[in-house]
Amino acid sequence: MSTIEMIHAAESRLQGHARRTPLLSSPFLDEIAGRRVLIKAECLQHTGSFKFRGGWSAVSALSPDTRARGVIAFSSGNHAQGVALAAKRHDAPAVIIMPSDAPRLKIDNTRALGAEVVLYDRASEDRDAIGERLARERGLTLIKPFDEPQVIAGQGTTGLEIADQAADAGVSEADVLICCGGGGLTSGIALALADRAPGLRPRPVEPRGFDDVARSLASGGIERNNRMSGSPCDAILTPEPGQITFPILKRLCGPGLVVSDDEALRAVALAFSRLKIVVEPGGAVALAAALFHAPEIEGDAVIVVATGGNVDAGVFRDALARFGD
Incomplete structure (x- = not known):
């Protein structure tokens, strides 16, 4: 089981190797969301994602x-x-x-x-x-992608940075929206925030039709997706939450959020036009939730993790053609 001590140990091993990614903002995105939106740009991490x-x-x-x-x-x-x-x-x-x-x-x-x-x-x-x-x-x-304690610990270092950067931005209470597949990043961030910034509430975000985590949180038990393909959000299509991650999510996360593929693609286009960052659809679902599901979010500010930027050129062109300015 991953612990906050493991996250701090991972932080020490990552020192000088991982990038401390920025917390970005745009008045235009704030206007769409109806609140302050802060975007943790993990798409700028080495290899293009928090992984x-x-x-x-x-x-x-x-x-x-x-x-x-x-x-x-x-x-x-x-x-x-x-x-x-x-x-x-x-x-x-x-x-x-x-x-x-x-x-x-x-x-x-x-x-x-x-x-x-x-x-x-x-x-x-x-x-x-x-x-x-x-x-x-x-x-x-x-090395499993999410149901592995040391992997969860490494992803949890994102949460340590979010806690510090949110404090610097004057935000002590907010929902933290996280693109979620099997829950490694979400559970790691949840552990870090519970320790360092308990006023920041982690919430997983998934594409419609692949919302196993949201359904699992609602039912209290692990729910499984009945298909494993058919969405541009390929990076976060997993069968079900992990045996290690789900108990953490259940204990520490707020309700899950679900967005459509078109909302994810529109968020890809907006991230490029307003923040000048490249985000893949699976890495943009949290931003989509912040922008297009405002009534489901609490507080005057929301923090979003843009988790990855490894998008195929064709998908990126389609997003810009359909939803770009």
């Missing part, structure tokens, strides 16, 4: 002998790149299992970072089973 934090935390926590044998991870792209870069900088081999329908940019970038990429069909194959089999056969250490 580098968890990848570095997990790889750096391994013993030298274990690390030298190599690591394996499964991911639609962002965790893949985070683990691949962390492994490369530690001179460790990396095998990454990716869905065959992942954006080509993410697959190419993962290979460019020196990792061996194994593709699978997310509709018919079980990535967990593939990862566990290869780990066993090759003696690799499996």
Whole structure:
């Protein structure tokens, strides 16, 4: 189980390796939302997403002998790149299992970072089973994308930064909206905020049709999505909340929020036009919730985590063509 002590330890190991990403704002976005909107731009993190934090935390926590044998991870792209870069900088081999329908940019970038990429069909194959089999056969250490204590600890360093930056901005009470797949980032941030900024309430945000976390929080038990593809928000499509992450989410998070694919794509366009940042649809759902679901949010300010910017050019062009100024 991840703890605040693990998050602080991960913060020390990440010192000098992860970027302290900025907290951005735009009067135009404030006007749409009807409140102050502060955007934590994790799309500017190494490899284009917060996932580098968890990848570095997990790889750096391994013993030298274990690390030298190599690591394996499964991911639609962002965790893949985070683990691949962390492994490369530690001179460790990396095998990454990716869905065959992942954006080509993410697959190419993962290979460019020196990792061996194994593709699978997310509709018919079980990535967990593939990862566990290869780990066993090759003696690799499996680094899961969200249900892994050291990964959660690394993602939780985002929450430590949010707490400090919100205080600097004069915000002590607000909802913190977090793009959520399996819940690694959301649970890590939740642990950090509970310790350092209890007035900031974490809330997961998901695309419609893939809102397993929101439904799980509402029912009190783990709910599963009945499909695993069909949304441009590919980075956050997971079957269900994690066994480690869900108890943390249940204990510390407010109700989940759900946005449409079109709202996510519109948020992609607005982030580019008003903040000059590139955000992928899955990394923009929290911003979409802040902008287009204002009645479901409490307080005079809202904090948004823009989690990733690894978007295919075609998807980005479509978002700008349909929703750009």
